Amino acid sequence: MSQTTDVKQISRRNFLRVSGLTGTALFLGFYFPASGKEGKVVAGADANELGIEMNSWILIDTNGKVTIVDHRAEMGQGSFQSVPQIVAEELEVDLKDVNVIFAQGNQAKYGSQITGGSSTIRGSYKNLLNLSASAREMLIAAAAAKWGVPKSECYARSGQVFHKSSKKKFHYGELVVAASKLEAPKDIVLKKPSDYKLIRKPLHRRDSPLKTNGEAVFGLDKRLPGMVFAAVERNPRLRGTIKSYDDTEARKVPGVKQVIKVKMKVFQSYREGVAVIANSTWAAMQGKKALKVEWDDSSFEHLSSDEIYSRMKEALNTKEGLSFKSQGDVNSVIQQAQNKIDVIYETPYQAHYCMEPLNCVANYQKDKLEVWGPIQAPDWVQDFLSKEMGLAKENVIINMTFLGGGFGRKAFLDYPHEAAVISKEIGAPVQVVWTREDDATQGPFRPGVSYRCEGVIENGEISAFKVKLAGQNIGHMDGGGKDKPNDSASEGFVKHYFDSIKNLSIQDVPFETPIPIMWWRSVYASTNGFAFESFVDELAIQAGKDPLEFRRQYLKDERCQLLIDKMEEISGWKNRKKNEGFGVAITECFASTVGQVVKVSKDVDGKVKIDQVWAVMDCGWYVNPDIIRAQVEGSIIMALGAATIHEVTFKDGLAEQKNFYAYQMPRITDAPPIEIHIMENSADAGGVGEPGLPPFTPALTNAIFDLTGKRIRKLPFNLASV
């Protein structure tokens, strides 16, 4: 226990130092009981009694300086602004006066920290509102006690508590000592949204200035005294081992200090590589190029894309899958139908291509490991490295830097593991830098998925709707149960379709390859959205109905109806002209629904061009409308690349695209005009970072069908040659 106390004191002191706090402070945060899901608000003093180490969300020092902790990663999606924007609202402080810092990885203190599943706001806003209001009430109570007046005569504003009639005031710093001795209040009344002064306002992002002068520290920018650089040659077939290697030439490269064999855990196996340690990134990369390595790849299949997709097709055409959702009787309707739709949709494997290639800094010193990096899930990394490195959890410190993109890849644990292994081996702090080629070819990738969609229209209505998907299951990577269907089999498909389509079946046809796969922005919705919403469009056409009206007929939920009204209104859907193609799609994922309308036409050369995109986002309760717009704009551009350019192909078990020249990105010249509308309602918060992505591709291909009569069922497709 005494050791724990020491740790607590040290980290407290560090915390005070990094925050620039002085003197006694009010620490207010949550205690997450090991079993409970709901965080309990506690003050620093209570935490001491409970024996909890507190690095809380809100810290106020005796000078009144307020520090707010962002417990999630900032990878572009805006947590560095939106978390403080929530806290400042109920705490009654001015955002310009607060300091914001990133939390270290620690699930016991912060609950889940994974920046994934578009969960930053929806997973924590209620707790944050309660916490901030509790702090405010404690400060008000402390002031009221000092003045000897009822609390009801006092109010808080701009970091101060005022007494209404006498105009007396204290700044928060003058109250923290007294407030920290109070118990956190139990019944907190939160503000009505109509009273918000900060929430729902398009406030500027506080990280913008840091990102215009090179000041923001990304993982790749982290520097430590005595730090060396490493580049690693890893097995290009992803699952093999090293037979032998020759580092003679690598060691001759000026600046190269050491060459060692390393391994890191990738799901259930270890990936082997040879690390070149040098005094600059460039020397390490040159040394890596000079290595000669022989790999042992005999234990698994070396697949090529053609084989992968023909196996998927074979599976879809010959097998029934594990049932994910089944209602009514689909098969008998399909068997008896005169006229049915029976089509296959194909989507490719993709890589993440974050602008900041993977990298990580690790410093292993005598039973203690500290890590800095672009990390989406610091709590997972702490847990994982504690186990893999055999260290006590409190001796594994995980620091998040800014992330130069994440998209799911940086929620993985391999690259911090590799950095930790190298630092331990060489006994020095090290920055491991993945080359763009490493980052592009080594996965884990977004799985490619194929879909067989069978449907029947009778009397203008859907009488059978059957979708089977064949694609690798991310849940199987860590050994998840193979007897169950993919639990994201219909992710992206609006769940209200289930209320109105009587005969429906969604199945997962099990499909495995040795290719490591994982999350990619919006995960299965990124491919499901295309298949399901194109299929709905095909059914609408078969039924002879207007595609937007057809969706209105099936999505009877009130929020969906309002969303459709808004899509119709802003896109001028009813006034579309003959030579214009209009397409629509609506998808739902991470508790938000997004509808998009795309308008296309042919340019003077007869090529299809995108004239306009309209997007309507229903994410319920929200924080910052400008950040939401930015996320939807970005999602649409990312989806444009995913639909029309991007594909990782495999040949003999190797990923073929190695850098941007073979995996072109949409450029400024490709960005279509985008108009975004955010729905206002009183529903709970939904996700923002991902849900804008899935509807774009089907809205685009449905628009192309409307213009040209050509149905696109395979991605990617070349927009210029439609």
Added chain:
Amino acid sequence: MITLNVNQKSYKVDVDPNMPLLWVIRDVIGLTGTKYGCGVAQCGACVVHLDGEAVRSCVTKVSRAEGKKIVTIEGLSQHNDHPLQRAWQEIDVPQCGYCHSGQLMSAAVLLRENPNPTDKDIDAAMAGNICRCGTYLRIRKAIHLAAEMQRKGK
């Protein structure tokens, strides 16, 4: 020893003359605002100015920069207040922000040579800079705003 002038400061560096300027700036001199994105002049994250011209520092040998004036994002302005930097902040252009050092350095050359760029001029000048977050519409808007600030002397 190679002598470099970076952001009006002189540095003596003892490096292989073939080392790309990017890594000398980042790992030897220690200015980390200039980013590594591809290493093959494809993405524009590493753009710096060499005697006023935008170059890809990831493929520019350090020996080529000797005797020339190098400006990195840290030297674009003294107080983060170049019209482009202010416009970027006003419109909240960056998301992850990683590519924007390069975006700004490319845009700065455009704006110097063409104080009143059209959308087409902007597209032509900025097509070499990739943004994976897809901030292109805001980049275009911010360059127009910066041009306006510059014209009005704001």
